[in-house]
Amino acid sequence: MVNKAEYDAFLARCPSRQLLDRIADKWVTLALAALRSDCAGEPRPMRYSELARTLAGVSQKMLTQTLRALERDGLVTRTVVPTVPVTVTYELTALGLSLHDTVRGLKAWAETHMDDVLTNRASYDTVRSGAGDPPRS
Amino acid sequence: MVNKAEYDAFLARCPSRQLLDRIADKWVTLALAALRSDCAGEPRPMRYSELARTLAGVSQKMLTQTLRALERDGLVTRTVVPTVPVTVTYELTALGLSLHDTVRGLKAWAETHMDDVLTNRASYDTVRSGAGDPPRS
DNA sequence: TGCGTTACGAACTTTAAGGTGCCTACTTCC
DNA sequence: GGAAGTAGGCACCTTAAAGTTCGTAACGCA
Numbered sequence: 001m002v003n004k005a006e007y008d009a010f011l012a013r014c015p016s017r018q019l020l021d022r023i024a025d026k027w028v029t030l031a032l033a034a035l036r037s038d039c040a041g042e043p044r045p046m047r048y049s050e051l052a053r054t055l056a057g058v059s060q061k062m063l064t065q066t067l068r069a070l071e072r073d074g075l076v077t078r079t080v081v082p083t084v085p086v087t088v089t090y091e092l093t094a095l096g097l098s099l100h101d102t103v104r105g106l107k108a109w110a111e112t113h114m115d116d117v118l119t120n121r122a123s124y125d126t127v128r129s130g131a132g133d134p135p136r137s
Numbered sequence: 138m139v140n141k142a143e144y145d146a147f148l149a150r151c152p153s154r155q156l157l158d159r160i161a162d163k164w165v166t167l168a169l170a171a172l173r174s175d176c177a178g179e180p181r182p183m184r185y186s187e188l189a190r191t192l193a194g195v196s197q198k199m200l201t202q203t204l205r206a207l208e209r210d211g212l213v214t215r216t217v218v219p220t221v222p223v224t225v226t227y228e229l230t231a232l233g234l235s236l237h238d239t240v241r242g243l244k245a246w247a248e249t250h251m252d253d254v255l256t257n258r259a260s261y262d263t264v265r266s267g268a269g270d271p272p273r274s
Numbered sequence: 275t276g277c278g279t280t281a282c283g284a285a286c287t288t289t290a291a292g293g294t295g296c297c298t299a300c301t302t303c304c
Numbered sequence: 305g306g307a308a309g310t311a312g313g314c315a316c317c318t319t320a321a322a323g324t325t326c327g328t329a330a331c332g333c334a
Binding site: 184185186189197198200201217220221222223224225 | 278279280281282283
Binding site for chain 1: 145148152153155156157158160161163166193194208209210211212232235236239240242243244245246247248250251253254256257258261262
């Protein structure tokens with residue numbers, strides 16, 4: 001693999017790759033969806049603990065890490081409110097909102113085509129393990 | 138994390154998540170793009186070795202693994218041609234083509250917005266490490 | 275008679291991501 | 305005075321993914 005380094009550099013700089021690496025993150029799209037308040041009305045700021053409850057199953061570490069990354073990229077804003085015990089709210093930016101809208105294109109594809117994919121997958125698996133042809137001529 | 142298992146199960150069954158897991162794979166989108174012959178005209182069947190050359194930097198293992206996954210999902214077809222040393226060609230299916238078109242939506246977003254993201258990222262990093270405010274109030 | 279080609283399979287090693295648990299500072303409430 | 309809640313930081317551990325290496329079968333060729 002002679003040019004692996006160059007190739008990695010190429011991959012690392014490719015905008016599409018960077019985007020994929022960001023949104024493929026396990027919690028990123030869920031956080032976007034939560035902040036978007038997908039299931040109920042308007043986007044609104046949410047508190048850290050509220051997000052933690054909404055994304056059931058996320059660890060504190062991963063939630064913090066995810067939110068930091070999103071803030072760093074300008075996809076959400078982080079606001080510290082100096083209340084009694086300090087509270088922090090997160091809110092989607094315009095950029096984050098537009099990203100989430102784009103991701104919904106993927107969601108649409110998934111919802112209309114993933115059944116086909118799963119069917120293909122199942123039939124592939126049965127043909128492979130069933131008494132079809134001995135592995136491969 | 139009481140309901141972690143249930144949550145994982147939920148995630149595992151979510152069509153959007155499954156799709157993301159598939160296309161976020163390092164080589165999947167590149168393979169789709171290659172088979173689509175993105176840079177030059179019409180989609181056409183390609184040989185294994187041709188793909189290996191096009192996706193410079195891919196290991197044989199990962200290429201095989203990627204193509205198998207795509208075949209399993211019905212996104213590409215695999216055709217064995219019994220020539221002297223056996224050759225194998227891969228071609229996008231209609232499903233694979235439609236997926237790639239969807240992914241190009243992401244590409245479009247990335248190309249128009251990733252610069253903003255990178256700018257945000259850079260300024261975030263300088264504010265954090267520079268002599269701005271001591272870490273956080 | 276080896277050597278090279280094609281398209282892999284299997285085993286082994288390395289590396290990165292994700293998860294868990296323990297810690298903090300501040301204040302208020304019991 | 306001690307517990308509880310808020311929003312994390314830090315360090316360790318475990319597992320899953322990616323990469324590397326070696327081997328294979330069939331054949332053509334020098």
